[in-house]
Amino acid sequence: MQHLHTSCTNKVTDSQLRGVMRPSLSLSVLVSVDQRPGMELMTLCTIVASLRVFPSRTQFFQYESIRLSCGDASEWRVKRNTSTNMNAECSTTWGKRNESLCLLADPYPVDTGVYWCESGAGECSSAVNITVTGGSVILESPVLPVPEGENVTLRCTNKMTFSSNITAEFYKNGLLIGNSSSGNLSILSVLKSDEGLYKCSISGAQSPDSWLAVRAGRPESFHSPLAHILLPVVGVCLLLVVVILLLLWRSRKGKINSDVSYTDVTITQEVQPNRDREIDDTSTFYSLLKPGATREEATEPVLKSI
Numbered sequence: 586m587q588h589l590h591t592s593c594t595n596k597v598t599d600s601q602l603r604g605v606m607r608p609s610l611s612l613s614v615l616v617s618v619d620q621r622p623g624m625e626l627m628t629l630c631t632i633v634a635s636l637r638v639f640p641s642r643t644q645f646f647q648y649e650s651i652r653l654s655c656g657d658a659s660e661w662r663v664k665r666n667t668s669t670n671m672n673a674e675c676s677t678t679w680g681k682r683n684e685s686l687c688l689l690a691d692p693y694p695v696d697t698g699v700y701w702c703e704s705g706a707g708e709c710s711s712a713v714n715i716t717v718t719g720g721s722v723i724l725e726s727p728v729l730p731v732p733e734g735e736n737v738t739l740r741c742t743n744k745m746t747f748s749s750n751i752t753a754e755f756y757k758n759g760l761l762i763g764n765s766s767s768g769n770l771s772i773l774s775v776l777k778s779d780e781g782l783y784k785c786s787i788s789g790a791q792s793p794d795s796w797l798a799v800r801a802g803r804p805e806s807f808h809s810p811l812a813h814i815l816l817p818v819v820g821v822c823l824l825l826v827v828v829i830l831l832l833l834w835r836s837r838k839g840k841i842n843s844d845v846s847y848t849d850v851t852i853t854q855e856v857q858p859n860r861d862r863e864i865d866d867t868s869t870f871y872s873l874l875k876p877g878a879t880r881e882e883a884t885e886p887v888l889k890s891i
Contacts, residue, residue: 635710635711635729636653636654636655636663636700636701636702636710636711636712636713637653637654637655637656637728638651638652638653638654638700638713638715638728639651639652639653639654641727641728642723642725642726642727642728643713643714643715643716643726643728643795644715644716644717644718644723644724644725644726644792644793644795645692645715645716645717645718645723646717646718646723646744647692647693647694647717647718647719648691648692649692649717650688650689650690650691650692651688651689651692651715651717652686652687652688652689653675653680653686653687653688653689653700654685654686654687655685655686655702655710656685656702657685658685658704659684659685660685660704660705661685661702661703661704661710662674662675662682662685662702662703662704663675663680663682663685663687663700663701663702664700664701664702664703665679665698665699665700665701666698666699667695667696667697667698667699668695668697668698669695670698675687679696685702692717693717693719694717694718694719695717696715696717697715697716697717697718698714698715699712699713699714699715700712700713700715701713711729713728714796716793716795718792718793720744720790720791720792720793721743721744721745721787721790722741722742722743722744722785722786722787722790722791722792723741723742723744723792723793724739724740724741724742724783724784724785724792724793724795725739725740725741725742726739726783726795726796726797727797727798729798730798730799730800731775731797731798731799731800732799732800732802733775733776733777733799733800733801733802734774734775734802735774735775736771736772736773736774736775737771737772737775737779737797738769738770738771738772739755739769739770739771739772739783739785739797740768740769740770741753741755741765741768741769741770741785741786741787741792742768743768743787743788743790746787749767749768750766750767751766751767751768751787752764752765752766752768752787753765753768753769753770753785753786753787754785754786754787755770755783755784755785756783756784756785756786757781757782757783758781758782759782768787770785775799776799777799777801779797779799780797780798780799781796781797782794782795782796782797783795783796783797
C-alpha cells in the first residue's frame with residue numbers, strides 16, 4: 586500500500602492526500618511515494634488540471650491495459666512516481682506516448698504509483714494513485730472525489746470469474762460493513778462520513794485498499810449570511826423597478842388619452858315630402874263642329890292648348 590504525502594501552501598485534508606486533489610486547486614504541492622523505509626520520491630509543481638484514467642478506476646489487474654490522458658493539450662506529459670521511477674515521463678522508461686495520451690499496455694505491480702500530468706511551464710494535474718495487482722480480485726472505485734449527495738457503487742471483480750452472481754464482502758477501514766451476492770456495494774446519497782479506505786474479498790481473496798474521497802457539497806459562501814441578506818434586497822429592488830415601470834406606463838397612457846378632445850355632433854336630415862309625378866305638358870286636341878259645316882270642314886282639327 587502506498588501513501589501519498591503532500592506539502593503545500595494551502596491546507597490539504599488527509600482525504601485529498603489519499604485520493605485525487607480537486608482540479609480547481611492552484612497550489613504548490615510536494616508529492617512523494619513511500620514504498621519502503623528510506624525511500625522517498627518527490628516532485629514539485631502547481632496543480633491546475635486533472636488526469637483522466639481509462640478505464641475509470643484506480644485498481645488494475647496485471648497485464649491489463651491502462652490509458653492515461655492529459656486532455657487535448659499536446660504540450661502536457663504524463664509523469665509518475667513509483668518504486669523504480671521518480672518524476673519519470675511517459676515513453677522514456679515506461680509506457681508509449683501519443684501526444685498527451687500515454688498507454689501502459691502490460692502493467693506490472695511495479696507500475697503501482699502516483700501518476701499526474703505536467704506541462705513545460707511547471708503546471709500539474711491532480712495526482713492519482715494507481716494500483717496494479719498480481720492477485721485475482723480488485724475493487725473498482727471512482728477515480729475523482731464524489732460530491733456529497735450522489736450515489737456511489739463499489740464493484741468487487743474477480744479476474745477468474747465473469748459471472749454477475751458473486752458473493753463479495755466489503756470492508757471499510759479494516760472493518761466488515763456488509764456483503765453482496767451481486768458483487769456490488771451501493772452507497773446512496775454519499776456523505777462525508779462515508780469517506781475512507783475500502784477493500785473487498787471474494788472466496789478469501791482480497792483486493793488492495795482503495796481510498797474513496799468525498800467532496801463537500803456546495804461552497805460555504807453560497808450559504809453565507811451575506812447571501813441571505815443580498816437575495817431579499819435584490820428581490821425588493823426588482824419589485825420596485827417593476828412597480829415604477831407600471832406607474833410610468835399608466836401615466837403615459839393617461840396623458841395620451843387627455844390630448845384627445847371630443848365634440849357632440851348632431852346630424853339632422855330634412856324629410857322631403859313625396860311628390861306625385863309631374864303631369865307631362867301634353868297638348869290636347871279638340872275638334873269643333875260648326876253647324877252647317879261640311880264633313881270635310883267638320884273633321885279638320887283645331888289645335889287649342891289649355
